[in-house]
Amino acid sequence: xxxxxxxxxxxxxxxxxxxxxxxxxxxxxxxxxxxxxxxxxxxxxxxxxxxxxxxxxxxxxxxxxxxxxxxxxxxxxxxxxxxxxxxxxxxxxxxxxxxxxxxxxxxxxxxxxxxxxxxxxxxxxxxxxxxxxxxxxxxxxxxxxxxxxxxxxxxxxxxxxxxxxxxxxxxxxxxxxxxxxxxxxxxxxxxxxxxxxxxxxxxxxxxxxxxxxxxxxxxxxxxxxxxxxxxxxxxxxxxxxxxxxxxxxxxxxxxxxxxxxxxxxxx
Numbered sequence: 001x002x003x004x005x006x007x008x009x010x011x012x013x014x015x016x017x018x019x020x021x022x023x024x025x026x027x028x029x030x031x032x033x034x035x036x037x038x039x040x041x042x043x044x045x046x047x048x049x050x051x052x053x054x055x056x057x058x059x060x061x062x063x064x065x066x067x068x069x070x071x072x073x074x075x076x077x078x079x080x081x082x083x084x085x086x087x088x089x090x091x092x093x094x095x096x097x098x099x100x101x102x103x104x105x106x107x108x109x110x111x112x113x114x115x116x117x118x119x120x121x122x123x124x125x126x127x128x129x130x131x132x133x134x135x136x137x138x139x140x141x142x143x144x145x146x147x148x149x150x151x152x153x154x155x156x157x158x159x160x161x162x163x164x165x166x167x168x169x170x171x172x173x174x175x176x177x178x179x180x181x182x183x184x185x186x187x188x189x190x191x192x193x194x195x196x197x198x199x200x201x202x203x204x205x206x207x208x209x210x211x212x213x214x215x216x217x218x219x220x221x222x223x224x225x226x227x228x229x230x231x232x233x234x235x236x237x238x239x240x241x242x243x244x245x246x247x248x249x250x251x252x253x254x255x256x257x258x259x260x261x262x263x264x265x266x267x
Contacts, residue, residue: 005237007032010083012075014066014123015093017044019192020142022051023225024090024232029057031233033088036079038062038071066093067114072122076130086130088236091120091164092142096194098153109156116160117167124171128180136179138236141168142228143184145251161186165247172245181244183235188251189215191222218253 011028015021016037022044029035029052037059039045045061052059062078064071079086095115097108120141131137146154147161164184171182189195189212202208213222231250234240249255 004032005233005239006088009087010034010079010085011036011088011090011236012079012086012123012127013037013090013092014075014119015039015142016061017041017048019194020187020190020225020228020232021090021092022048023229024092025059026052027226027229027233028088028090028236029059030055032057034083035059036062036075036082038064038066038075039093040065066119066123069122072119073126076123076126080130085134086127087134087137089123089127089137089139090142090232090236091123091139093119094142094160094194096154096157096198098198099156100153101155104156112156113160113163116157117163120164120167124167124182128171128175131180132175132178134179137181139168139171139180139182140232140235141182141184142232143168143186143247145186145188145249145255147186147247148249149255168247169245176244181235181240183240183243183246183248185228185231185235186247186249186251187223187228188249188254189213189222190228191224195222215257216252216254217257221252223250223252 006028011033013021013025016025017039025035025037025048037045037048042063049059049061062075066072093115095112097112124139141164143164144161146158147165150158168182168184214220228250
């Protein structure tokens with residue numbers, strides 16, 4: 001049965017060209033939202049927008065880097081200029097470099113922190129005033145199980161994702177009485193472009209991908225981007241009106257186990 005929880009609302013999805021961002025933008029649009037997606041790769045953004053528009057829904061894209069203040073500010077202006085409002089923000093933009101701490105260059109560290117954490121700060125900073133005008137709004141940050149457990153090579157990624165958990169709580173605390181809710185999701189192993197990049201140099205990538213899915217010990221398979229999107233859409237909806245400042249783990253049971261998360265061949 002179709003559901004249209006977001007009719008008349010406007011949503012912004014960062015990192016909306018692929019994976020979880022693409023799935024979430026598509027679902028929000030299917031449920032009635034006008035959607036703006038932003039990212040660095042115009043070709044991927046165009047694919048998502050064409051998919052959504054081809055289904056008779058409204059979407060457009062802004063090519064930019066929301067870890068830069070000017071782009072973050074401009075993308076909020078673009079959303080409000082197009083839709084006249086901004087109701088939902090999904091801070092999803094992310095990169096990952098698997099490196100032991102002493103092997104990681106300063107530039108790589110800075111890029112991970114900027115893309116994964118600073119971008120969420122900047123987008124939220126400029127989105128919140130627009131939500132305050134409405135007296136309501138929802139921000140969802142895409143964190144990771146790497147925020148609550150760690151493995152070799154994820155110092156920068158884990159630090160950035162843990163930072164999102166605390167950023168989420170701060171936004172929820174500071175703006176909750178103004179009608180703005182903020183939550184974050186912590187996915188486990190999801191079948192995304194980023195996940196596949198981690199195992200592309202394995203001798204048997206298909207087997208490595210299967211093993212990655214088996215780390216979600218409760219379901220023994222990779223989670224789909226669409227499964228994460230459904231949780232994000234729930235948090236964005238009035239069905240979650242009493243949920244704020246929360247960290248929702250969507251990991252197929254991953255964190256029940258003590259398995260090593262990263263393929264040994266990376267190090």
